[in-house]
Amino acid sequence: LAKTTQPISMDSYEGQEVNITCSHNNIATNDYITWYQQFPSQGPRFIIQGYKTKVTNEVASLFIPADRKSSTLSLPRVSLSDTAVYYCLVVSGNYQLIWGAGTKLIIKP
Amino acid sequence: NAGVMQNPRHLVRRRGQEARLRCSPMKGHSHVYWYRQLPEEGLKFMVYLQKENIIDESGMPKERFSAEFPKEGPSILRIQQVVRGDSAAYFCASSPEVTGGGYNEQFFGPGTRLTVL
Numbered sequence: 001l002a003k004t005t006q007p008i009s010m011d012s013y014e015g016q017e018v019n020i021t022c023s024h025n026n027i028a029t030n031d032y033i034t035w036y037q038q039f040p041s042q043g044p045r046f047i048i049q050g051y052k053t054k055v056t057n058e059v060a061s062l063f064i065p066a067d068r069k070s071s072t073l074s075l076p077r078v079s080l081s082d083t084a085v086y087y088c089l090v091v092s093g094n095y096q097l098i099w100g101a102g103t104k105l106i107i108k109p
Numbered sequence: 110n111a112g113v114m115q116n117p118r119h120l121v122r123r124r125g126q127e128a129r130l131r132c133s134p135m136k137g138h139s140h141v142y143w144y145r146q147l148p149e150e151g152l153k154f155m156v157y158l159q160k161e162n163i164i165d166e167s168g169m170p171k172e173r174f175s176a177e178f179p180k181e182g183p184s185i186l187r188i189q190q191v192v193r194g195d196s197a198a199y200f201c202a203s204s205p206e207v208t209g210g211g212y213n214e215q216f217f218g219p220g221t222r223l224t225v226l
Contacts, residue, residue, distance in 0.1 A: 034213065043113075043200045043217025044152065087152060091213040095157060095164050097142070102151040 004088045004100035011106045018075045020103050022088030025069050030093025033064060033071045038085045038102070047086075048073070083107045111136070113203050113218035121224045128188040128195070130221045134203030140164075141184040142215060143176055144200040152200070158184060191225045198222050 005023040012018045024033065032051055036044035048055055050062040050071070061074040075082055088100035114133040122128050134141050143155040157165040158178040169176065173191075178184040188195055199222075202215035 032213065036215075038152070041198075041220075043202070043220055044215075045217065046214045049214065085151070096167075097154050097157065097165070097213075099152060099154055 004090055004098050006086075006088050006100040006103045008101070009104040009106070011108060012078055013108050014079055015077055018078050018082070018105060018107075020073045020075075020086055020088075020105065021070055022073070022100055023070050024088070024090050024098070027068050027090060028092060031068075032091045033062070033068075034089040034091055035060070035062065035071075035073045036087045036089060038087065044087060078105075078107050080107050080109060113201060113216050115199075115201050115218035115221050117221060118219060119222045119224070121226060122191050123226050124192055125190050128191050128223055128225075130186040130188075130199050130201075130223070132184040132186070132201030132203075132218060134184070134201075135216055138203035138205050138216070140204045140206070141178050142202040142204075143184070143186050144202070146198045146200065146220075148197070155186075188223075191223075193225045196223055196225045 032049055034049040035047045037047050038044040048057055048060045048062045050064050052064050055062045063072045083106050085102040085104050087102045090098040113135055116131050120128055132141060139160050141158045145153045145155055154168040156169045156176045160178055161180050173189045175187045198220045200217055200220045202217045204213055204215045
């Protein structure tokens with residue numbers, strides 16, 4: 001089973017690009033990589049999902065190298081409201097969910 | 110289309126009582142997930158259910174905890190004989206039928222905050 005590992009916390013400043021990397025060394029062929037965002041006292045919210053290469057949507061990009069053993073969530077030009085916990089999740093083809101412990105991102109003015 | 114609904118939002122129980130947490134998935138969603146989040150800690154997967162079936166309960170404590178998702182009605186997470194350590198936020202999420210591979214977008218409810226006195 002894939003195990004997901006991500007940094008416990010990160011700091012950045014408004015207007016910067018933030019990259020959060022998740023390691024999933026044992027990822028299997030049919031597994032997808034998903035990222036969620038959670039604000040205090042709220043349920044997590046889906047940000048982006050990908051299988052390989054690069055995926056981009058209106059809020060983030062997800063970079064996945066060819067070996068798929070890691071993935072990087074990229075948040076362009078962060079603001080104070082991006083302060084949250086970000087979770088990496090590997091979803092296996094046989095329905096198993098392997099969540100990371102979450103990265104607490106603090107954005108400073 | 111209403112989102113995932115959880116009730117109650119706050120639940121207070123005394124040690125030894127039973128707690129029942131309800132989750133109504135989004136319309137058209139047949140998969141439900143339960144998570145526990147202790148104060149200042151990360152999200153912990155508990156159980157994954159499809160209508161009338163438990164798909165993965167690897168995160169469920171072996172005793173006192175049970176979950177169901179009947180053909181009709183909400184999903185229920187039941188905690189018997191609660192202890193103080195059960196105090197946490199319990200989140201439910203739902204997703205539509207998984208159509209292929211591992212693609213899975215979960216929609217989370219607002220959570221139930223359980224306090225055990």
